[in-house]
Amino acid sequence: MKLWQNVFSTNIDSLADAFNRSIDFDKQLYRYDIQGTIAHVNMLAKQQIIAKEDSNRIIDALKTLLTDIENGTVVIDETYEDIHSFVELYLTEKIGAVAKKMHTGRSRNDQVALDMKLYVLDQVKEMQKALVELIDALIQTAQAHTKTIMPAFTHLRKAQPSTYGHYLCAYIEMFLRDLRKVTLVEETCLTNMPLGSGACCGNTYDIDRMYVAEQLGFEDITYNSLDGVADRDYILDFLYAMSMICMHMSRYCEELILFSSEQFGFLSVAQAYSSGSSMMPQKRNPDMAELIRGKTGRIYGSLLQMLTTMKALPLTYNKDMQEDKENFFDAVNTTLSSLHIFTAMHKTLIIHKESMYLSAKDSYITAVDAADYLVKKGIPFRDAYRAAAKLVNYCIDKNIYFHHLTAEEITTIHADFDAGLLEAVTLENSLASRNQIGSPAPEMVEVSLEKYLQRLAAYKGSATF
Template identity: 40%
Template structure:
């Protein structure tokens, strides 16, 4: 395709490092779609004939069928998906195929194809996340009032409900979904096609027509920026990285919860692995691999960012690496979300173990401080000190829960404390009292669940 300038073929290693067909053949649908739109515009502008356009359209449809059926022969000598398709088109329809590339370059062609692919992948990622959110809400509905410990610093803090905990991730993934889908569309709404190599073209093309045909909002207004920028891919990878971090946090909790030391949940056989030497083992490998793949997705963003940040305008071959990184990140992301959805759907929770853990560590101490403030009008800092002394007294007495400490011990610290205060210090009473908007009380959790179901509908 570009051999007129050269007397010799590239060296084998040059061919190997330069060819990208093994990676970018995934763009075949977008490449054919872009070529069809470009040819139709060329014909409408009188740059090619209607007969040539008809032959190109039919030939590209035939090539699409060949690729879909697996009969298309990809060639590394033709470097990339663009030249592979164009060469096959010329082979099928003759001279008309050679006219397709009029008024464009592989630079604007690949930017257009890659933008189209990334926008569609972002929409798919949004759908995967929605399925995970639905699984989380379903399990939250089943466990809206199941009590578990809430942690700060991985130390028991206050009792919460399992439903509340699961909905926290539902909320995180909603922000992720909005970022991945919405920000992607915002970053990629301008069409590069027609920017040509870097300076535009002298042919009387109609860029608004190709942009509209391909579903973009408008043609990219600057040809240098159109072919030399990859911020749409950077935005996609950055947003996938943030969501992968959230997936990794949930995966880490599954690893902890399913350990014998926690015993909060049990993974199903379908989402567990065994040991080759220890027959009792039930390993949370899928959750562990999500943690690792989150690092891999973040690494893809860091790598592409490092590639782009040193490039002068406009196009440089360094950008060929963008697709391998982005394809791999989306593939890994899909695996992570699908695996997490499967684990959430099949986790078996242990109500008794979670409730017992919630009661340990004097998790209702704040409820006592709140009672002192509310009923006795004690300043909170004073109430905090009084409660701390009572916790120390419970520790010294070897009492596991504040609700089990004798009233006499409370009154030894502050004689104003009554049985009414002690009766509030169960984990059940604690979660029931957290009725502020967004709180863990079961009634608030069920309100959130209803809101999510309405959103899904």
């Protein structure tokens, strides 16, 4: 059933009718469609475009419909063309011809643009809540591990000493950036209420667009009707933000998969977030982490699909833009479910401090500290670098590590090496000497964590979720 029924001299082909319908996925916009319609009808009455008694009847019926859908009394009929058609034609059946006045002064083009912005605003709040919970969890874990020594990696090879707390701070930084990106989507939507743009060129009624905006919580309206119905940038912005969130989760999950393997043994994933094998009874597979990593590709696909859909559309509305929903809805649901699983999984990780420490100790990750030791004695860095390389090669040839060296031994490797070097290349000294803000010294990690707490507190203080 369609709002434009009986306009054509012949009926639309049944295949084309099914192909054209969007109600099977846009039905989830029902709450926003009703919410936007109530604000619109209120405005029509305020501006005396329709009678107050008519607006009251329409609004009462809309509120009843919303309640009935929510409690399951009314099931949305998927034979309608879209959710807008269902709401209007359902009300027409219930309260008669007065319901036909509800669409005065608007088009489905600006109606769906409003519905989508209301949907995005709601989902942004859910995303913000999920990110805040995750960042809180990461901060708490990092606070407990500012002195838990582990190697940092470049090229997936042990590089320099770090701590697990310092490692987690890297992800806190990423997710704080993600929180900002998501919040920018909210700010963009709130200043661009599109209803009143009409099909593309407004309408001839004395409508009050700001009144509608105020009812719905928007700060401002759009100022060009062509862009008002053609704009989907906010969807692309949200898809990009979700792509970044999932990319950051995926990187963490990749490392979680590695670090929880027998080859590393840094972490254990709780059995509640693992799965077994149908054949090998010993297996504990990190499937939740692997799924999050895998689902990231779906989010990228949704972003690329939407960019491709919009890339060559002439102004203003085109039916291609119906394709802004299915993959987008899936991306929102997938990102939120991934965030919830990711946070819960992180909270239950078992940290193997000794394995981390031994991995750092049995390595040459303080070789730079050996070079720096000579630099501080006045030797040019490049010469000190070669001396440190000689020290590393000596240990490799002997199949030993720095902590095996004796004071007598090191003086034979380079004339400027002395007993003080043995202390300089310990993990603890290496970390303590890296005392710049942002570095892994425990005190510096604590400074960073305090800054993150301040940022998060400021965000929570201004958030509306």
